[in-house]
């Protein structure tokens with residue numbers, strides 16, 4: 001069992017076992033309902049609060065990752081009320097690191113990652129999310145993953161495409177996976193399935209939670 005080491009509340013085995021019994025009959029439907037609610041809730045925070053929280057998350061990331069020299073870090077281009085960490089991603093260059101963004105090259109296959117700096121040209125991908133039009137393909141050392149929801153064992157609810165799970169399942173050098181999302185997006189459990197890849201760290205505006213493997 002994985003336990004959080006920093007400041008998350010304890011997850012006890014008996015709780016997890018009873019959660020397994022409580023698993024919804026129609027899990028995909030349950031996940032869709034949770035996604036819709038969580039996205040509506042975060043949009044309801046408003047632009048100013050979301051932007052404050054994103055700055056707080058960036059500060060936490062800096063404290064958590066003090067030395068990024070020679071690291072390749074993938075971020076994301078925010079959509080649907082996700083925290084906007086583009087300023088943090090753009091600041092990686094002056095810290096001796098390189099930024100990258102995920103690219104869907106083909107639907108329902110693993111994501112690729114392309115190097116990206118703020119001045120690099122972008123093109124629109126799925127859901128009109130921009131990604132680098134060109135740029136070298138890389139295997140990031142650190143992948144920053146946006147969370148629609150997360151649970152106390154470090155599992156993530158995303159948009160339901162399974163893209164990050166597919167990607168991390170086949171990543172040649174297992175990157176460090178850091179989920180970022182609002183504290184209010186926490187669920188007791190996302191009812192993790194065998195394909196769900198847990199985060200190593202989850203950063204919210206109010207805490208950083210590290211999970212042991």
Ligand SMILES: Nc1nc2c(c(=O)[nH]1)N(C=O)[C@@H](CNc1ccc(C(=O)N[C@@H](CCC(=O)O)C(=O)O)cc1)CN2
Nearest residue numbers: 076077078079102126129146158159160161162163164
């Ligand atoms: N900003 C950002 N970029 C990102 C991600 C992300 O979470 N955030 N991704 C992280 O993965 C990838 C895009 N993920 C996607 C996941 C699902 C669908 C999608 O079409 N979903 C279906 C529902 C699927 C289902 O419920 O069965 C849909 O909306 O109709 C699209 C993109 C790559 N880029």
Ligand SMILES: Nc1ncnc2c1ncn2[C@@H]1O[C@H](COP(=O)(O)OP(=O)(O)OP(=O)(O)O)[C@@H](O)[C@H]1O
Nearest residue numbers: 156157158159160161162163164165166169195196
């Ligand atoms: N490694 C994998 N190989 C094949 N299919 C996978 C894999 N991981 C996930 N999937 C499929 O992707 C679908 C969506 O998975 P899930 O509900 O966990 O998405 P999600 O993590 O919320 O989405 P995303 O990562 O795109 O934001 C499921 O049908 C699942 O079977």
